[in-house]
Amino acid sequence: MSTVRPTEVRTTDYHTAGEPFRITDLTAADAPLPCPPGDTVAERRANLLGPGGDGTAPRPGLPHEELRLLLAREPRGHSGMYGGFVVPPDDDGAHFGVVFWHKDGYSTACGHGTLALGAWAVDSGRVAAPDDGDAQVRIDVPSGRVTATVHRAGGRTTGVTFRNVPARVTGRGVKADTSLGPVEVDLAHAGACYASLPARALGLTVDRARLPGLVRAAGEIRAALAGHPATLHPAGPLLSGVYGVTLYEELPDTPAGPRQRNVTVFADGQIDRSPCGSGTSARLALLAEDGALEEGRELTHESVIGTVFTGRLVPGAATGQVAGLVTEVTGSSHRTGEHRFTLDPDDTLGTGFGL
Incomplete structure (x- = not known):
C-alpha cells in the first residue's frame, strides 16, 4: 500500500518545446510532503536513491518515491512525463532548488525543466520581473547552479534562456556495438553525460516513423558504454554514467550557424519531445571542439516534433578543457494547467502503472 497520504497534491504543469514539466513545490505551506533531507540539492537527490546512491535506481518505499510514481505514471501521468520537486536552495545565492524526476528516477540535470522553472517563477510572482525586459532566476540543481533569464514583453513571458553548468x-x-552494427560515439558532460552520434551511422533518420528503432539503438548504446572511463565524472558516481543518447542529423546551415535535428533518448527509453536542453549544451561543446561553432554563432537545434532551441557559447566564458565551456540555450515554455491530484485509499491501482 502506498505511503503517500496527502489529501491532495497540487502541481503546476508547463511544456517546453513539447516536453512536459510538472512542478510540485515542497516549500509551499500546503506541500504534500516535507522536503527530502539534505543540506544541498545534490544531497537531497542522493537520499532518494537506492544503496550506493549511484543514480541507477530510486530507493523504494520512501514517501517522495511514492509521490514521484503518483505524478509520473498513468493514469495521472504517462511514459514521457517529467517534473521536479521544488526545494530550498543550497545557499542564499539562488532563489530555490529543484530535484528533477522522470518515470524511472531522479536526474542530475534538466535543461527543458530549467526553462520551465524560470517561466513558472516569474509567472507565479515568486521572482519579480519587469513587464518589459529580463529577469534572472537562479536555481540550484544536482549538478550545480544554473540561471534562467526570463524574457518579458507587454507583461508576458516571451521566452527563456538558461545558462548551464560548464560542458x-x-x-x-x-566504440559501441549495436544490433545494427558497431558505431562510434562522442561523449560530453553538460550537467549529465550524453553520447552523440549521427543517426545515419545506424542507417536511420530522425523522424517519428523511426522512433522505435532509434529508441532501441539508444538503449543498446547506453548499455554498451556502461562503466566506460569517458562516462565518469570527476565529482563521482552521482554525476557519472550515460544519461542520454542523442541521435542527430545535419540540416542546411542558417545564416546564424549550424542546424541539426535530433532525438535524445534518456533513462529507460524515454523520448525527449524537445531538442533536449542539457543535451543541446553537450552538442555545443562537441561542435566547438570540432571548430564548427564559434562565439557569436548559434546552433539551431530541432526536435523530432519540429520544435526548436537555439544554443550558443557564452563569449569570453570558455573555462578550459577540464572545466569546460559555458553555454546558453533559449526556448519557450508555456503553462498547460494546474492540477489537484488525489489518491483514493480504495483505489487498487494506487500510485498508478506504466506501459
Whole structure:
C-alpha cells in the first residue's frame, strides 16, 4: 500500500518545446510532503536513491518515491512525463532548488525543466520581473547552479534562456556495438553525460516513423558504454554514467550557424519531445571542439516534433578543457494547467502503472 497520504497534491504543469514539466513545490505551506533531507540539492537527490546512491535506481518505499510514481505514471501521468520537486536552495545565492524526476528516477540535470522553472517563477510572482525586459532566476540543481533569464514583453513571458553548468568533451570515437552494427560515439558532460552520434551511422533518420528503432539503438548504446572511463565524472558516481543518447542529423546551415535535428533518448527509453536542453549544451561543446561553432554563432537545434532551441557559447566564458565551456540555450515554455491530484485509499491501482 502506498505511503503517500496527502489529501491532495497540487502541481503546476508547463511544456517546453513539447516536453512536459510538472512542478510540485515542497516549500509551499500546503506541500504534500516535507522536503527530502539534505543540506544541498545534490544531497537531497542522493537520499532518494537506492544503496550506493549511484543514480541507477530510486530507493523504494520512501514517501517522495511514492509521490514521484503518483505524478509520473498513468493514469495521472504517462511514459514521457517529467517534473521536479521544488526545494530550498543550497545557499542564499539562488532563489530555490529543484530535484528533477522522470518515470524511472531522479536526474542530475534538466535543461527543458530549467526553462520551465524560470517561466513558472516569474509567472507565479515568486521572482519579480519587469513587464518589459529580463529577469534572472537562479536555481540550484544536482549538478550545480544554473540561471534562467526570463524574457518579458507587454507583461508576458516571451521566452527563456538558461545558462548551464560548464560542458566538456570527455570522449571521441568511443566504440559501441549495436544490433545494427558497431558505431562510434562522442561523449560530453553538460550537467549529465550524453553520447552523440549521427543517426545515419545506424542507417536511420530522425523522424517519428523511426522512433522505435532509434529508441532501441539508444538503449543498446547506453548499455554498451556502461562503466566506460569517458562516462565518469570527476565529482563521482552521482554525476557519472550515460544519461542520454542523442541521435542527430545535419540540416542546411542558417545564416546564424549550424542546424541539426535530433532525438535524445534518456533513462529507460524515454523520448525527449524537445531538442533536449542539457543535451543541446553537450552538442555545443562537441561542435566547438570540432571548430564548427564559434562565439557569436548559434546552433539551431530541432526536435523530432519540429520544435526548436537555439544554443550558443557564452563569449569570453570558455573555462578550459577540464572545466569546460559555458553555454546558453533559449526556448519557450508555456503553462498547460494546474492540477489537484488525489489518491483514493480504495483505489487498487494506487500510485498508478506504466506501459
